[in-house]
Amino acid sequence: MSGAGRQRPSSRRRWGWHRLEPEWADRLVDHSQVRPGQLVVEFGAGTGAVTGPLLNSGARVIAVERHPGRAETLRRKFSEQQAEDRLKVVELDARDFRLPGRPFRVVASPPYSITSELLGLITTRGSRMVRADLLLQRAAVRRYVRRPPGRYAGALGLPVPRRAFAPPPEVDSAVLTLRRR
Numbered sequence: 001m002s003g004a005g006r007q008r009p010s011s012r013r014r015w016g017w018h019r020l021e022p023e024w025a026d027r028l029v030d031h032s033q034v035r036p037g038q039l040v041v042e043f044g045a046g047t048g049a050v051t052g053p054l055l056n057s058g059a060r061v062i063a064v065e066r067h068p069g070r071a072e073t074l075r076r077k078f079s080e081q082q083a084e085d086r087l088k089v090v091e092l093d094a095r096d097f098r099l100p101g102r103p104f105r106v107v108a109s110p111p112y113s114i115t116s117e118l119l120g121l122i123t124t125r126g127s128r129m130v131r132a133d134l135l136l137q138r139a140a141v142r143r144y145v146r147r148p149p150g151r152y153a154g155a156l157g158l159p160v161p162r163r164a165f166a167p168p169p170e171v172d173s174a175v176l177t178l179r180r181r
Helices: 011-015 022-032 051-056 068-080 112-122 138-146
Strands: 039-043 060-065 087-091 104-108 129-137 152-160 173-180
Touching (some): 022 104, 022 129, 022 173, 039 112, 051 068, 068 087, 112 129, 129 138, 129 152, 138 152, 138 173
Parallel strands (some): 039 060, 039 104, 060 087
Antiparallel strands (some): 129 173, 152 173
8 A cells, every 4th residue: 555645743743742831841940940050951942941941040051952943943032032142052862962071950841752761861970960850751750759860869849731731742741850869
């Protein structure tokens, strides 16, 4: 059978993207307690739902986004807001990102499909990460709270309902907070 009759999945479905609503992005950043001047890495930055509140908090942000169109949207959006001096957009798969050599935080709503690999990356031996606040599947958060990776303590943070995303995912979410022990 020819593929002509099949529909291609939408861009969102192909990339597994669920945009976090602005109100919930603000809550995530408030929950993370980021302070002015802190270096924050945001994995899966999308079009800037979390990036904007991070910049508003005074943080210096490295926004990692794989999708070329969304990365370009980030560059344009925040250059117009004159925040480019505190923002670096890196167009790259998060799993290929090279961690900063100085202390940093992670505040992000990454794709659920890379949870294990991303946590392995940010908690690897030699990582200078001091705290992470990651919006993940609630089941994954519970698993990492019970068995946090490496030298980190895990805590269940803010619960996030499905309606906090557009389109809503099929699973419940929560924030995993990791702190260096």
